[in-house]
Structures are given as structure tokens and as C-alpha cells.
Amino acid sequence: MKVGVVGGGGFGRGIAMASARQDHDVRLHGRSARTIEGVRWTSSLGDLADRDLIFMAVPSHLCPELSFELGKHLDGRHMLVHVSRGLVGDDLQTLSQVLRQKTPCRRVGALAGPLDADALAEGKPAGVIVGSRFPEVAAAVRSAIGGPALRIYESRDVLGVEIASAMVGLLALALGYGSEYQAGPSATAVLLTRGIAEATRVMTSLGGKAETMTGLAGFGDLIAVASGDDRPEIRLGRALASGMSIEDAGREAGAHIEGVSIAKRVSRFAERVRIEAPIANAIASVLSGELAPGDAITELMARRVGKE
Amino acid sequence: MSYLKRLYEKPLRLPRLSPYVPDPNDPAIFWFNSERDQIVDEVAQRVATAATTREGMELALNDAAIHETRRLSKQRDQEAKDSLGYWRSLARRIGRMSDDEKREALLKTTSRMSRDIAGNFDSRVYKMSQSIVPRLLTGVMRPSKLPIAVRSGARSTAVDRLLTVEGNVERLRDLQKRGTLVYVPTHSSNLDSIVLGHALEQSGLSPVIYGAGKNLFTNPIISFFMHNLGAYRVDRRVKAALYKDVLKSYSQVMIERGYHSLFFPGGTRSRSGMIENRLKLGLAGSAVNAFANNQVKGVDRRVYFVPTTINYALVLEAETLVEDWLSDEGKARYIIEDDEFSRIDRWVAFFRKLTSLEAACIIRFGEPVDAFGNFIDDEGASVTPAGSSIDPAGYVMQNGKPNRDLAREAAYTRDLGEVLLDRYKKETVLMAQNVVAHVLFRRVVERTDGIDLFARLRLRGEVSMSREELRRTVGETRDRLLEMQDRGAVRVSPFVADATPDTLIDRSLRVWSGYHSRVAARDLGVEVTAEDPTLLLYYQNRLVPFAEDVAGAESIAAAREIGAMGVRR
Structure with a gap:
């Protein structure tokens, strides 16, 4: 070939x-x-x-x-x-x-x-x-x-594979961010599990299949993230949490990182089609400077707790 | 059994004493009768031989026998009397059949189905319909003028004034000589196929073949015309997989042979009034397969899809359709037998209402695309996004040679479906009623924040808008739509583009009053009341994909809520 x-x-x-x-x-x-x-x-x-x-x-x-x-x-x-x-x-x-x-x-x-x-x-x-x-x-x-x-x-489900992949990138950023605030195993598990739920909502409203999120493109990739593969999104999250500007954080993490603008766009999209996307919202707020780095966690924790 | 019943089972055909010899320049459809038996056999053969293993044949036969026995025992009509015996005896014998007998039984079954589906084309009926249909429709609208219209043979009729055809007519006239046209219109009324047939004739475009639900053949007059103008019969009650294969294969064979075709990818009429946002792609797939099959056979016959929108100021069956959409049973009810379409008094009322309008229906023939969603150049070749021309044969090649690959063709069809959905949005022509209903319905949403759709629909006559504000908002909405039209995002009717907002409002109110059993909106002088949110919802649903784009900052939240109704979940 x-x-x-x-x-x-x-x-x-x-x-x-x-x-x-x-x-x-x-x-x-x-x-x-x-x-x-x-x-x-x-x-x-x-x-x-x-x-x-x-x-x-x-x-x-x-x-x-x-x-x-x-x-x-x-x-x-x-x-x-x-x-x-x-x-x-x-x-x-x-x-x-x-x-x-x-x-x-x-x-x-x-x-x-x-x-x-x-x-x-x-x-x-x-x-x-x-x-x-x-x-x-x-x-x-x-x-x-x-x-x-x-x-x-x-x-x-090519659409599903692509959306899962992008959303995992977003969650990797969130994970790097959380790790800088000493998020323990329990907090990490909550973040990623709720992250999967959020990603699935985005996925289905864009026409992907929910099952795809549970496959290699979604869960599989996320487990690689959580098992500590050193990808640029995690480094970016850490750098941001330490209070660096987006430009500096980008330089620190190396390479061009898709996660930066995706968070903002996912957040806007979710608002438009009326689905909940708290994690994307929080990241977007930190990136735009509306939220101080430390406050994102507080904001997420303050959300009303409901059924799964 | 009554004579009329017999007509329903077997549509009437005119006897012919000498064989008809078509002119060489006639479109393929004029040759149909001489090819008919060949086509029926080819279809039956193809489907019967598709199952090659013993298990495959047995499954196909069992599935057909079970579904048909179940359907016919419930039906208890003439068809049941004629055929139930055949299926019961088949069901009993399948297990004992040898492979050869199975093959034979399959072919017999697919032949029966194929014969039942195949239409007829009678050039005499075609010529008759060209002059009679518009005059009869005119007659329905203005009975006093009927004798004059029929006698004078006048070609310019009220129908021609009511119906506007726009879009790529010139190009289609040329393309229909270069390849096979497949019209794929939006679907909102049973009138669609009749109106479209008339529009084709009026525009100098060849007649098309299309599948019509058997329920439409219940009216003997319509049945006579449809049957003799190439329509094939689709019985939606038949659930056998074999029958669906025969249908698709029939469509494929016809397209392979160059018969211009029409089908509604939405499957059924849009219950909600929304532009189609989900398609049933079985028949579109048959056109993609036809292209590939011809390439493999060395026949370079192009297939051109024509996304078409049929836009009404007033929809004959609006009330039944929207009720069906809102009710839970809507999902289960596929065939509506008892809507306005079957009631002649509703027709008369409908056309009476329309005579007061110009361009009550706008048919827009959109930009044609090939089977892979590419636009077409003047020579009929496919155009790439960068503007160069390519041979579409490449899409069905593997290792440099054309081949058949059903999984690949199915994927192309899905892609094509997405292109069509996008074209529908861009080629939709918004009418005054859509715009005015949208503005009023958005106000209902604004005033009832936080309650669900059904609670909103119960608020009859409780939300109003001052005439002044309605005028201003309709004007702003129109201006934004015109900007969108400049970008190619949507179309508006010439009337919407030119009339004053007051005229748009008055015309809409007039169209709504008197035909539907309920009044959509009521004019109270200084203000206009959203009298029936359900009808407003139906008419405004055409704007769902554009809701956010036409909203000002103050209405954005309500607009998003409306827009979210069109999101697939």
C-alpha cells in the first residue's frame, strides 16, 4: 500500500x-x-x-x-x-x-x-x-x-470517537489542574466520573453514540490519562493551576494544545443547546480569568448534589 | 365486492389497441411499458438470488410468511381472501423444502411483490393530466369558472398563480439529459407529490417515478392518475424484510435504467412542521447503489440528487399532523388514514382559502449534488471544494477498479443524508406565516419561562403582543433573515422580502382564520393574541434551526429554548 x-x-x-x-x-x-x-x-x-x-x-x-x-x-x-x-x-x-x-x-x-x-x-x-x-x-x-x-x-461511530477523544483532552486538563491542588484518589474519581457523564451529554447532542464514550476512545484514553501518561494537556492544567498566564502555561506544557479553546467552546455550546457542562464551564472561567485558579474547585464542589 | 373496491386493489388501465412507439427524444419514462415486464423480473431475480445460503433463504421465506400471515389475518379484506392461503401453505412447507424448492418459492414470492409494486405509464394519461389537473384544481377553487376553463383549454390557471417554481430549473433541464435526476424534497403534505408533478410539467422537466403509499390509492381518481403516471405502490403495512428489499431493488433498477425518480427522504410528512432533521435513507441508498452498479457494468450514467423544498403558506393537514406529533401515539402511528387529505370538503375549503393568495406554495429546486454530496458543474461533472472537476467514478473504486461494496455505499448514503439536511436548511423558503408565527410563539415562550411545552400549549389566548411591537419585531426578524439569505443560509419568499411588516402580519392572520378549525392568532386592534399556541408552534417550527440567528439580544434565551427543540438527543 x-x-x-x-x-x-x-x-x-x-x-x-x-x-x-x-x-x-x-x-x-x-x-x-x-x-x-x-x-x-x-x-x-x-x-x-x-x-x-x-x-x-x-x-x-x-x-x-x-x-x-x-x-x-x-x-x-x-x-x-x-x-x-x-x-x-x-x-x-x-x-x-x-x-x-x-x-x-x-x-x-x-x-x-x-x-x-x-x-x-x-x-x-x-x-x-x-x-x-x-x-x-x-x-x-x-x-x-x-x-x-x-x-x-x-x-x-466516527463522530463519537472524535468527540470522546476531544473531551478526554479537556478532562486531562482538569485532572492536571486538580492534581496541583492535591486532589486525592476520591476527588480524582469524582472529577473523572462526572467528566465522563458531561462528555456523554455533549457527545449525544452532537450526534455521537453514548456507548462510544465507554470504549477505547473515551474510557480507555481516560484511564491512560489517570494512569499518569504524561500528556501536554495535564502539564497545561498544572501550569494554569499554579497561576501562570495561558501563554506561559502553553509554553511550559510544550506543543500546541487543543484543550485551551475547546473548554470555552464546549461551555458556550452547552449553554446554547441547554445541557449541563460544569467542568467545561469551570475551566473556561479560569482560562478567561473570570475565576481565580483556586476558586474553580470551590465552585465545582458547591454545586447541588443530585442523583447520578 | 364493489367496483370501487376492485379499483383500489387493481388500478384501472386504459386498453391499447396498437403498441405505443415512443419518440426517441422522450424521457425514459415513456419507454416504461415496453420494459415493464423485464424490470419486474430483474427486480424479483436480484432479490431472490441475494440470499445464497440455505439458512438465508429459509430466514427470508419464514420472515415473509410470518409477517404476511399476521398482517392478512388482521386485515380480513379482499387481499386477505386472495393471498392468505398462499402464505399459510408456504409457511407449512418451508421446513420440508429442498434448496431448489426454496429458491423457486423465493422467486415466486419476490415476483408477486415486484408485480404488485410496479407502476404503469400511459402517455395518453400524461397528456390528459397536463391539461386536466390544473383545470380541475381551478374548478375546485372557483366552481363558477369551471366550464369556461375546461372549454377554453386555458393554460394559465389559478394553480399556476398559486404555485411558484424557483431555483435551478434551467440547469435541471440540461442535467436530465446528462444523467438520472433523483428529486429529494422535503415533505409536509399529501399534496406534495401532486403539486411537484405539476411543477415539473410546468417547468419543462421530465415526469418522475415515485412510490406512493397504498393509502393514497383509495381515491379511485387519484389512484387512476398516479398509477398511470408511473407511481409505484408502497404498502407500508407489509413488514416483511423481503418486501423492503424488493422496493429498494425496484428503485435501484429504475435509476440504473435512467428513470428520473422522486422520493421523500423524510419518510413521512413532517409532523412537527420542522424542516427534516432526520432522514430515512433506504431509497437514497438505492440511488447510490445504482450509480456503483452501473460503473461496475461499464455504464457511465451519472446520478444527480436534487434537494427540493416545498413551502406552503397554509398546510392542508396542519392540525392533524401537529396533534399527531404532540401525542404519544404519534410515534406509533405511521399511516394516518383519517386526516384532512381524505375529506373532500377540507380540500374545497383549503383551495378556497388559497385563491385569495398569490404564491401560496413555493417549490424551490435546490443546487443539485452527486451521490457523494459534491456540487455539479455545467458539464455534469462533480466539483471539489477547491473548484476543480473530478470523475465521481473514483468513489466506487478499489485498487483502481470499480467494485460493489454495500457497506461502503451505505456509508456514502449516510454522508449524503447529512449533506441533504444541510441543503434543506439553506434551500428552505420561509413564508410570511412562518415568520409571524415565530415572533408570536417566541413571545409565548418569553412570557412563560420555566414551564414545559405542553403547559405552554394550553395557554390559549393568554399571551398577546402590541401591534406596534409585533410590527417592529417582524420587521427586525425579516431584516435578519434577509442578511442570512445574502450569506446563503436560508431563503425567504419574495413576499416576505418586499411587503411591509403590517402586510405580512395581516396576510398571516387572514390565512389562518377560516380554514383551520381553530384560529392561530387573533387581531384585537391594538394587540394581537396568540390564540392557539399549537398551530403557531406548527407554523413557526420551520424557523427552529434559525431561531438563535434571528433573535435580538433581548429574546436570545427564548430563542435558544426554541432552537433546542431541533437538537437530536
């Missing part, structure tokens, strides 16, 4: 390496040249036109423009899979929706779940989930990067 990767960051390189290990013809598009064994580098998106399957491994805010450019070279035959954790715009569009809107491709999917770039690159045991309405996309991803150490599950 001819595999293409857009994005030379950790994830893009990891996918390219995993795919090269399976002896596929791999081409990576990135801003600066990289030498990876078995992978050809290109700076021109047009060079990806002959690929069967292309992974988009770029931060979600770059995805609309970049996929539009890439789309100029593609047609109905190509398969496109993204690995971003973000949701775009005030309507919380998922990236598979963006791909369908900005490119002629329809066979699209999302790679999510407890996957880290290092495991991919080094072929350590891990599991991921690929969401796509098209069984052949899941099959292609399996063939492209699957190996003895990587279990690839699939779900038809």
Missing part, C-alpha cells in the same frame, strides 16, 4: 515509522526535512496524490487550511485519516467533518484512544481505535500501521 503522512511532529513521524516497519511505501510531508529509515520526505502536498491512504497528523487548528490545500490533489479514491484531538469552531465540528467539507474525500476516519507517539515509533505494545463509517478505511489503517504489538479496534 502507498501511505502518506502530513505532519512531521511526533505523531506524524511515529505513524511513518510504524508504517515503514510494515514494509509499505511511505511518504512524509513536513515543513523541515527529516531522515527516517524507509520514509521519503517531501515538501510538496502534490507528491501525495498517488497515495492510497493519507494520515493527517497536524494540530486541529491547522487542519482546515491544510486539508483544503491537500484536497486539491485528491479525489474520491483516496482515504484520509486524522489523529487530532480537536473540535473546530463554535459548532464543535469534528475533523472528519472538516475533511469531508474541505476535500473531495469521503472515505475518512479518525485515529484515537490511548496512543502515544513513542509507542508508535518504537513498536511498543499499545492499542488504538479507528473510527470510520467505512469498513475499508479501518482495514487500510490496520494494514498500514498494525503490527504484532499494536491492537487496532474499530468503530463505525
Whole structure:
């Protein structure tokens, strides 16, 4: 199979390496040249036109423009899979929706779940989930990067997979935040359990299936967060809790973090469609400076306690 | 059995002494009768051979026999007398049948179903309907003019004034020669297929085939026209999986052969008055499959979907529909037998009411899309978001060759469904009644913060708005809608765009009074009262997706509450 990767960051390189290990013809598009064994580098998106399957491994805010450019070279035959954790715009569009809107491709999917770039690159045991309405996309991803150490599950609920993934990012931020305030196991459990309930509400009002939240893209990924995988969202949460500005916290956490603007947009969306989203609201208030870092916890704890 | 009953079971066809030879330029439908038997057989064959294993065949037969026996024993009519025996005997024999016998029984069953579904097309009836239907409708509206209208053969009738066709008519005239058109309109009234058929004829577009519920064939006159104009019969009471397969396959074979088609993706009429926000995609899927199947066979016949909106100032069956939506049984009742559509006095009252209006119905033929949701260029090729043209054949290819993949086509169909929902919003034409009802209903919501919908609907005549404020708010709402129209987010009727807010209000009040058994809103001079919130709700529901966008800052909370009614949960 001819595999293409857009994005030379950790994830893009990891996918390219995993795919090269399976002896596929791999081409990576990135801003600066990289030498990876078995992978050809290109700076021109047009060079990806002959690929069967292309992974988009770029931060979600770059995805609309970049996929539009890439789309100029593609047609109905190509398969496109993204690995971003973000949701775009005030309507919380998922990236598979963006791909369908900005490119002629329809066979699209999302790679999510407890996957880290290092495991991919080094072929350590891990599991991921690929969401796509098209069984052949899941099959292609399996063939492209699957190996003895990587279990690839699939779900038809691509929307659900993407929303779960984004909401877990948000909860990771909340968890990092809480840990700075010495949240113990009990408080952490409450935060994450109520977080799952909140994420499920957002999920269903956007058209995802509630069950997807209990799978690898939701619970699975969240357990990875709680088991202490060191992802940038957690670092960002900690930095914010210590009173840093968003800019400083972002620098501290490294990489571009989807969680920052998502909290605000989820909170606004929830208000619009009249669902409760206290955790997103609290994070959004801290980020916008309406709430002092220490007060978010107090505010959440002061909420009326009801039935589950 | 009465003669009329017989007509219901078997629609009347005109005898033909010599075979009809269509003109080579006629649309495919004119050739239908010569292909009819072939089509019926092909459909029956395809469905019968889809089950290949012994278990598959047995399951299909058992499922059909059980469902049909159950339905017919309840029905106790002529159909039951004719067919119950067949199904009972089949049910008894299935277990003992050899594989060959099963195959044969399957084919016999699918042939029966396919024959029952297939329509007829009689060019004489088509020509007759072109001149008669509008004149008869005119006659219903103005009985005194009937003799003149029929005698003079006048082509410009009251119907033509009532009905406005807008949108991409020119392009469709061209596209219908390049490929197969599949019209997919919104659905709010049983009048839809009749009005749309007339609109196609009036616009120089080819007639279409469509499935009509068997309940519509109960009126012998309508039945005669529908049957002879290519409508195929859909019996929604039949629950057998095999029957649904035959239906989809019939639609697929017809589209593969280039018959322009029509179906309502909403499934049934919108009970709430809302623009469709959920679709039944079975038949849309048959069109996607048809495209793929043709590609595999080496036939490059494009399929063009035409999202169409049918927008009424007054809906014939509004009261029954909205009651059905609000009542719990609404979910269970799929076929309404006893609505205004079946009562001739309601028709007369309805059309009388409409004669006082110009453009009581606006049909908008929206921007056509291919089977994968892409727009179409002037040559009929698919256009990418970046504006270049591509061959849609790529979508049904694997490893460089076209292939069939039902799971893939089903996924394309889901994607297409989302595109259609989006197009419906953008191509919906809002009428004065929708706008005025929305402003009044939003006021009801504002004044009754914190109570549920049903409690609100009981507040008959308790909430009013001063004429002055209503005028101002209708004006503001209209202005925001016009801005949205400029962005391509929605359409408004020319009347809404041009008339003064007072005229919009007066016209709406006039349309509402006198036809429905209840008055939606009442004019009390200095103020206007929301007399029947239920009817207002029905008419304002067209604006649900736009509620937040048309609201000023002071009404945003109520607007959100209205908007949330359209959110899928």
C-alpha cells in the first residue's frame, strides 16, 4: 500500500515509522526535512496524490487550511485519516467533518484512544481505535500501521470517537489542574466520573453514540490519562493551576494544545443547546480569568448534589 | 365486492389497441411499458438470488410468511381472501423444502411483490393530466369558472398563480439529459407529490417515478392518475424484510435504467412542521447503489440528487399532523388514514382559502449534488471544494477498479443524508406565516419561562403582543433573515422580502382564520393574541434551526429554548 503522512511532529513521524516497519511505501510531508529509515520526505502536498491512504497528523487548528490545500490533489479514491484531538469552531465540528467539507474525500476516519507517539515509533505494545463509517478505511489503517504489538479496534461511530477523544483532552486538563491542588484518589474519581457523564451529554447532542464514550476512545484514553501518561494537556492544567498566564502555561506544557479553546467552546455550546457542562464551564472561567485558579474547585464542589 | 373496491386493489388501465412507439427524444419514462415486464423480473431475480445460503433463504421465506400471515389475518379484506392461503401453505412447507424448492418459492414470492409494486405509464394519461389537473384544481377553487376553463383549454390557471417554481430549473433541464435526476424534497403534505408533478410539467422537466403509499390509492381518481403516471405502490403495512428489499431493488433498477425518480427522504410528512432533521435513507441508498452498479457494468450514467423544498403558506393537514406529533401515539402511528387529505370538503375549503393568495406554495429546486454530496458543474461533472472537476467514478473504486461494496455505499448514503439536511436548511423558503408565527410563539415562550411545552400549549389566548411591537419585531426578524439569505443560509419568499411588516402580519392572520378549525392568532386592534399556541408552534417550527440567528439580544434565551427543540438527543 502507498501511505502518506502530513505532519512531521511526533505523531506524524511515529505513524511513518510504524508504517515503514510494515514494509509499505511511505511518504512524509513536513515543513523541515527529516531522515527516517524507509520514509521519503517531501515538501510538496502534490507528491501525495498517488497515495492510497493519507494520515493527517497536524494540530486541529491547522487542519482546515491544510486539508483544503491537500484536497486539491485528491479525489474520491483516496482515504484520509486524522489523529487530532480537536473540535473546530463554535459548532464543535469534528475533523472528519472538516475533511469531508474541505476535500473531495469521503472515505475518512479518525485515529484515537490511548496512543502515544513513542509507542508508535518504537513498536511498543499499545492499542488504538479507528473510527470510520467505512469498513475499508479501518482495514487500510490496520494494514498500514498494525503490527504484532499494536491492537487496532474499530468503530463505525466516527463522530463519537472524535468527540470522546476531544473531551478526554479537556478532562486531562482538569485532572492536571486538580492534581496541583492535591486532589486525592476520591476527588480524582469524582472529577473523572462526572467528566465522563458531561462528555456523554455533549457527545449525544452532537450526534455521537453514548456507548462510544465507554470504549477505547473515551474510557480507555481516560484511564491512560489517570494512569499518569504524561500528556501536554495535564502539564497545561498544572501550569494554569499554579497561576501562570495561558501563554506561559502553553509554553511550559510544550506543543500546541487543543484543550485551551475547546473548554470555552464546549461551555458556550452547552449553554446554547441547554445541557449541563460544569467542568467545561469551570475551566473556561479560569482560562478567561473570570475565576481565580483556586476558586474553580470551590465552585465545582458547591454545586447541588443530585442523583447520578 | 364493489367496483370501487376492485379499483383500489387493481388500478384501472386504459386498453391499447396498437403498441405505443415512443419518440426517441422522450424521457425514459415513456419507454416504461415496453420494459415493464423485464424490470419486474430483474427486480424479483436480484432479490431472490441475494440470499445464497440455505439458512438465508429459509430466514427470508419464514420472515415473509410470518409477517404476511399476521398482517392478512388482521386485515380480513379482499387481499386477505386472495393471498392468505398462499402464505399459510408456504409457511407449512418451508421446513420440508429442498434448496431448489426454496429458491423457486423465493422467486415466486419476490415476483408477486415486484408485480404488485410496479407502476404503469400511459402517455395518453400524461397528456390528459397536463391539461386536466390544473383545470380541475381551478374548478375546485372557483366552481363558477369551471366550464369556461375546461372549454377554453386555458393554460394559465389559478394553480399556476398559486404555485411558484424557483431555483435551478434551467440547469435541471440540461442535467436530465446528462444523467438520472433523483428529486429529494422535503415533505409536509399529501399534496406534495401532486403539486411537484405539476411543477415539473410546468417547468419543462421530465415526469418522475415515485412510490406512493397504498393509502393514497383509495381515491379511485387519484389512484387512476398516479398509477398511470408511473407511481409505484408502497404498502407500508407489509413488514416483511423481503418486501423492503424488493422496493429498494425496484428503485435501484429504475435509476440504473435512467428513470428520473422522486422520493421523500423524510419518510413521512413532517409532523412537527420542522424542516427534516432526520432522514430515512433506504431509497437514497438505492440511488447510490445504482450509480456503483452501473460503473461496475461499464455504464457511465451519472446520478444527480436534487434537494427540493416545498413551502406552503397554509398546510392542508396542519392540525392533524401537529396533534399527531404532540401525542404519544404519534410515534406509533405511521399511516394516518383519517386526516384532512381524505375529506373532500377540507380540500374545497383549503383551495378556497388559497385563491385569495398569490404564491401560496413555493417549490424551490435546490443546487443539485452527486451521490457523494459534491456540487455539479455545467458539464455534469462533480466539483471539489477547491473548484476543480473530478470523475465521481473514483468513489466506487478499489485498487483502481470499480467494485460493489454495500457497506461502503451505505456509508456514502449516510454522508449524503447529512449533506441533504444541510441543503434543506439553506434551500428552505420561509413564508410570511412562518415568520409571524415565530415572533408570536417566541413571545409565548418569553412570557412563560420555566414551564414545559405542553403547559405552554394550553395557554390559549393568554399571551398577546402590541401591534406596534409585533410590527417592529417582524420587521427586525425579516431584516435578519434577509442578511442570512445574502450569506446563503436560508431563503425567504419574495413576499416576505418586499411587503411591509403590517402586510405580512395581516396576510398571516387572514390565512389562518377560516380554514383551520381553530384560529392561530387573533387581531384585537391594538394587540394581537396568540390564540392557539399549537398551530403557531406548527407554523413557526420551520424557523427552529434559525431561531438563535434571528433573535435580538433581548429574546436570545427564548430563542435558544426554541432552537433546542431541533437538537437530536
